[in-house]
Amino acid sequence: MSTAAATAGVRTGRARPATMAQALGRALRDSMAADPTVHVLGEDVGTLGGVFRVTDGLAKEFGDDRCTDTPLAEAGILGAAVGMAMYGLRPVVEMQFDAFAYPAFEQLISHVAKMRNRTAGAMPLPITVRVPYGGGIGGVEHHSDSSEAYYMATPGLHVVMPATVEDAYGLLRESIASDDPVVFLEPKRLYWSKADWSPDAPAPVEPIGRAVVRRPGRSATLITYGPSLPVCLEAAEAATAEGWDLEVVDLRSLVPFDDETVAASVRRTGRAVVVHESSGFGGPGGEIAARVTERCFHHLEAPVLRVAGFDIPYPPPMQERHHLPGVDRVLDAVARLQWEAES
């Protein structure tokens, strides 16, 4: 996986406010400009520019053959992408919403994830599957699923999720440049989050699989990613009032998982809470807590706790705030890290 791709491109601009959606679009554009084998395909990605406008302008700039409105069939889109990749192209597929990627699961699990392995390395598939995912935008049924646990349970897939504007750009470029398939989960409710950012001089990006410490702290570690990162940063600020100095680690990808950064942090702080909005049972937090426990057992002052969405189908929008883990639930977990008092 090359980091060169991330820094390629003309450097002329100055930093100005950009949204995550714009940074993603710019990453697609720059990837297409840098590599003629990069093709974008999906529902409404052409003329409309995608329902979130991430692909806006690509069809105009690169033509319908490079940015293609497909028939409405997710299995067909991803299946066709497999064939395109077999023939040397680098398809970037857009699934319109998290829950509409499910018809493509057969292709994803049986083929995209396994082709390298099935062919003893002869036929890797450089496919990026972009999935707008997660809740918090008031979407009706089937528009707010957090599906990362399904993907991370499938060996052969990278599972990447940006939480900042800079990472949206850098990680997407890295994903497209990757010779392995990447499920790229775009937190919908952060699409309109902004940062001062220069598309022409993007911050250098680490390869997929490195977590970063977004806020250093001494008394406990919040381990999180994607849409829950802003929640954790806010909780960390709020917790200072209670005397807690929380460290916040942004995983940036679940596969590969950065054990070193996470374990180093927990060894420093001795306490950890995993925060994500997908359901807790069978969710990413269980895996993460187990890994942390295995590596940091002797450093832990309390069990690794999880703050997650409830184990229910994603609720109707008027009820979603009760389901999504917010600052209060994170703070409650932090309070429970006073393990001696509780046990």
Added chain:
Amino acid sequence: MTVQELPGAAAYRPTPPPAWKPLTDPAPLLPDPEPFRVLGTDAAAGVDPELLLRLYAELVRGRRYNAQATALTKQGRLAVYPSSTGQEACEIAAALVLEDRDWLFPSYRDTLAAVARGLDPVEALTLLRGDRHTGYDPREHRIAPLCTPLATQLPHAVGLAHAARLKGDDVVALAMVGDGGTSEGDFHEALNFAAVWRAPVVFLVQNNGFAISVPLAKQTAAPSLAHKAVGYGMPGRLVDGNDAAAVHQVLSEAVARARRGEGPTLVEAVTYRMEAHTNADDATRYRGDGDVEAWRAHDPIRLLERELTGRGLLDEDGIGTVREAAERMAEGLREQMNADPVLDPMDLFAHVYEEQTGQLREQAARLRGELEAEQESGAEEGR
């Protein structure tokens, strides 16, 4: 309700489906290349005036419903609304051709069909308002939940119709899907199952020209969507989707055929989506006003109004009465939708399983505690 308590479950005796004879002559399956029309042709004279008047009243009411629901999105009373303005003839005919015992399988755009079938206008909107996923008991109304993932309701319709048949019940299922939805694998699998099982199903494709921004030409290379039926071994019918009498007739024939045990039919109704995909969509990005204007001349209400007034079955007074009734419906809808729905957050855990797991009971207790604390601290509900 457990499975054993379902109506008719005790009497359930599976019987094999009727023997399948492959069709040797595909000719009767092929659709006529011209969409079938009634209004403005000699055939219109043969249609029961009562039916025409009923269709008219429902169309006007339906359009008013669409307008009211769209207005409610602007006031934030609905999260989103996919209007079926321009497509009312399909919606209404789909509801009216069914008997009470039959089933309707609507997509997310088909609120109007559900309301025309008798569903309470507010209950039909809960999905789009966002207070619950399905605001009605599907079994009570024989309307499956409005379906958001495209085409996934079609195999359900086939299965239900098949099951009814096995039980010896005289039930037909009518399933609705958009032109874009016909590209999904589920559409093809549903058609194939239906034909092989000779299930009493009618598939109604509302071809409204676009799947969000994607025009039909990028969706299919077939001469028509109705042609898709032939390869599966069922007849395909093409009908003018803005001609309420024609849609009603074609669907009635398809339902009758299904009821006679002759198997499924695929009906393509050619219509046009006059509004954007939903209130959140910007249609100017992918189509010009001119296209919309051209279809205005072929508006389903106008077509029917012309027929009825031309034959002296309807006058200004009659039109006024129909509009007034529609206005009253809209008023009632507005009033009810302006009241905040009463929500119980504990409902989140109520219907995940028949019996709550220990895990869910624990989570419910935690939420209850949070809510009580919120109330105690006088914190305002809803951050």
